[in-house]
Amino acid sequence: MDTQEGKVIGFIGTGVMGKSMASHLLNAGYQVLVYTRTKVKADELVEKGALWHDSVANLAKAADVIITIVGYPQDVEEVYLGQDGILNNAKSGSYCIDMTTSTPTLAKTIHKIAKEKGIHTLDAPVSGGDIGAREARLTIMVGGDETAYQACLPIFECMGKNIVLQGGAGAGQHTKMCNQIAIASNMIGVSEAIAYANKAGLDPENVLKSITAGAAGSWSLSNLAPRMISGDFHPGFYIKHFIKDMQIAIEEAEQMDMNTPGLKLAKSLYDQLEKTGEGDSGTQALYKLLK
Incomplete structure (x- = not known):
């Protein structure tokens, strides 16, 4: 599967990030089928040439590759394992x-059931928010078989720049938990830094010129601190979804007898x-609580 010729990609979930990701696949020349629970969210993609399908089952039957980016683990479970879900209908x-x-546990379950049906699966969560999705510069963390990864790599390359196979089924999700744990405490620091700059009577935009280039530099400081300063709390990534991610990370860490005090503090905030x-604001809205 090294060219887009003849390959049909089904895309389920066209929210803040999914819409941009599916758009890049269209731009690359793939035939893209779309399904989302709220049809209006797919209208822009349909106008660009995507084909609407009215159910997960119908989309799964028609696609060679099926990409999902939905809200919560229970949504993933329903989309993949339900009677009218992907694994009961995909070729x-x-x-x-x-x-x-x-x-990670659900990713392993899906992989096991899919393998019994001759279907290849990869868990490939992403990082980079709305900006990374829009610019096709996402970090993509992949778990699954090497052969499936290589087959799907051209598709990943349409959506991201930093693409790494981390290991077997579930490894992509475990890596994303590492990512979210690192972000959680960092967001507290970024929010407090901007709040401190304001309290000290500094120009926070000027402060960023110094601290983004030094040891404190991070993606969140460079990309989300300016949004805090300008009062832009629109979601690049929803707070409600970040809370979900942090809860998964806490539960997985507890299963490994690991304490995560920074993560737990961030989740409580x-x-x-x-x-x-x-809940529907972007993660940078933590600034509102800490300022």
Whole structure:
């Protein structure tokens, strides 16, 4: 599967990131089928040439490769394992790529059931937010078989730049947990730094010129701190989804007898923020709580 010729990609989930990702596949010349629970979210892609399908089952039957990026692990479970889901309807020999941030355990379950049906699966969660999706510069963390990874690499390269096979089924999801753990504590630091700059009477934009280039530099500091300063709390990544990710990471860590104090503190702060009605805001809205 080294060219787009004749390959049909089904794409399920066209939210903040999924819409841009599917658009890149269209631009690369793939035939793209789309399904999402709210049809209007796919309208822009349909206008660009994607073909709408009215159910997961119908899309799965028609596609050679099926990509999913939905909200929560329970959505992944329903989409893949339900009676009208992907694994009961996809063709033998097809490829399924779940790019949702979900649980490593579920990724392993899906892989096992799919293998029995002759279907190849990869868990491939992403990092980079709306900007990375829009610019096709996502980091893609992949778990699964080497042969399936190599077959799907040209597709990944349409959506991301940093693409790494981390190991067998579930390894992509475990790697994404490492990513979210690192971000969780970092977001506290970034929010507190901007709040401190304001309290000290500094120009926070000027402060960023110094600290983004030094040891404190991070993706969140460079990309989300400017949004905090400008009062832009639109979601590049939803708080409600970040809370979900942190809960998965906490549970996985506990299964390995590992303590994660920074992660737990971050989740407690985001829980407070969600209770104020900020669940649909971007993760940079933590600044509102800490300023």
